[in-house]
Amino acid sequence: xxxxxxxxxxxxxxxxxxxxxxxxxxxxxxxxxxxxxxxxxxxxxxxxxxxxxxxxxxxxxxxxxxxxxxxxxxxxxxxxxxxxxxxxxxxxxxxxxxxxxxxxxxxxxxxxxxxxxxxxxxxxxxxxxxxxxxxxxxxxxxxxxxxxxxxxxxxxxxxxxxxxxxxxxxxxxxxxxxxxxxxxxxxxxxxxxxxxxxxxxxxxxxxxxxxxxxxxxxxxxxxxxxxxxxxxxxxxxxxxxxxxxxxxxxxxxxxxxxxxxxxxxxxxxxx
Amino acid sequence: xxxxxxxxxxxxxxxxxxxxxxxxxxxxxxxxxxxxxxxxxxxxxxxxxxxxxxxxxxxxxxxxxxxxxx
Ligand SMILES: [Zn+2]
Numbered sequence: 001x002x003x004x005x006x007x008x009x010x011x012x013x014x015x016x017x018x019x020x021x022x023x024x025x026x027x028x029x030x031x032x033x034x035x036x037x038x039x040x041x042x043x044x045x046x047x048x049x050x051x052x053x054x055x056x057x058x059x060x061x062x063x064x065x066x067x068x069x070x071x072x073x074x075x076x077x078x079x080x081x082x083x084x085x086x087x088x089x090x091x092x093x094x095x096x097x098x099x100x101x102x103x104x105x106x107x108x109x110x111x112x113x114x115x116x117x118x119x120x121x122x123x124x125x126x127x128x129x130x131x132x133x134x135x136x137x138x139x140x141x142x143x144x145x146x147x148x149x150x151x152x153x154x155x156x157x158x159x160x161x162x163x164x165x166x167x168x169x170x171x172x173x174x175x176x177x178x179x180x181x182x183x184x185x186x187x188x189x190x191x192x193x194x195x196x197x198x199x200x201x202x203x204x205x206x207x208x209x210x211x212x213x214x215x216x217x218x219x220x221x222x223x224x225x226x227x228x229x230x231x232x233x234x235x236x237x238x239x240x241x242x243x244x245x246x247x248x249x250x251x252x253x254x255x256x257x258x259x260x261x262x263x264x265x266x267x268x269x270x271x
Numbered sequence: 272x273x274x275x276x277x278x279x280x281x282x283x284x285x286x287x288x289x290x291x292x293x294x295x296x297x298x299x300x301x302x303x304x305x306x307x308x309x310x311x312x313x314x315x316x317x318x319x320x321x322x323x324x325x326x327x328x329x330x331x332x333x334x335x336x337x338x339x340x341x
Contacts, residue, residue: 128335131333134335152334153334153335154332158334173311174304174306175304175331175333176304176313183302184302184333187335223331225277236278236329236331238311239309243311
């Protein structure tokens with residue numbers, strides 16, 4: 001790949017970095033990143049990865065833009081209300097950087113379609129808000145040996161972990177599986193500080209860029225815990241769990257399945 | 272007794288893990304995964320687990336309980 005003069009100018013602040021350089025920018029331009037969810041986490045990740053010149057970005061979402069999204073889902077504007085989120089996000093990404101290819105996947109990932117979708121990408125960003133999707137992405141990335149970064153946000157808290165399947169701790173190493181229905185509140189029930197999506201989503205984008213560049217140390221075997229009120233970041237070491245049902249010594253999950261989505265009945269709950 | 276909870280030195284009166292969760296204002300054991308001295312506890316172990324002096328306890332919360340829309 002030969003960068004044009006315009007590209008050299010566009011990416012000059014990257015290229016001047018010793019750890020990136022022309023070769024690194026070329027790696028970014030040939031990288032393929034899938035963002036699942038064009039929402040609170042996915043929006044900032046999508047905009048920054050587009051700006052960074054990640055050459056191929058896939059964005060998955062079946063939803064349309066709702067007014068309650070606009071408090072945090074910064075890829076969408078008031079004028080986008082009712083429009084498909086993937087289209088709305090793709091427009092903003094291409095407007096920032098026409099160099100890149102944006103693939104829109106207007107669907108919800110399920111056990112029967114996820115392998116096919118993630119197949120075309122080198123790195124996956126979990127920007128979803130539900131446990132069925134989170135564990136499905138974890139499992140699919142495990143079976144496809146695809147690096148991915150998990151994140152979750154709720155109220156004033158966020159968490160994140162990068163997983164190199166078969167090598168480092170996965171989501172099921174820590175949580176086993178989804179909580180019982182109703183045990184954990186959702187953002188719509190418990191609220192979420194809008195800017196949390198920006199904090200965690202841009203950190204996820206950073207992991208994707210580092211992975212593409214082959215630079216630095218990924219957030220593996222550690223869960224990052226962030227609290228906005230204390231402004232505290234803690235990197236809590238975790239290990240692969242020998243009793244993990246997916247990547248442990250005697251796995252009980254040997255193929256993809258859909259976890260049940262909870263019916264909403266919030267018991268009083270706050271983390 | 273002195274323990275470390277989520278990286279913070281903490282004093283506790285609780286012995287049983289259940290009582291400890293209540294004391295730490297964990298609303299329901301279903302909301303957390305618990306690591307005790309570097310090992311993630313099985314849910315079935317929660318009832319029989321006791322806390323000892325010097326224990327390192329970490330709560331990992333489930334985050335992201337939406338219903339399908341991202
Ligand atoms: Zn695992």
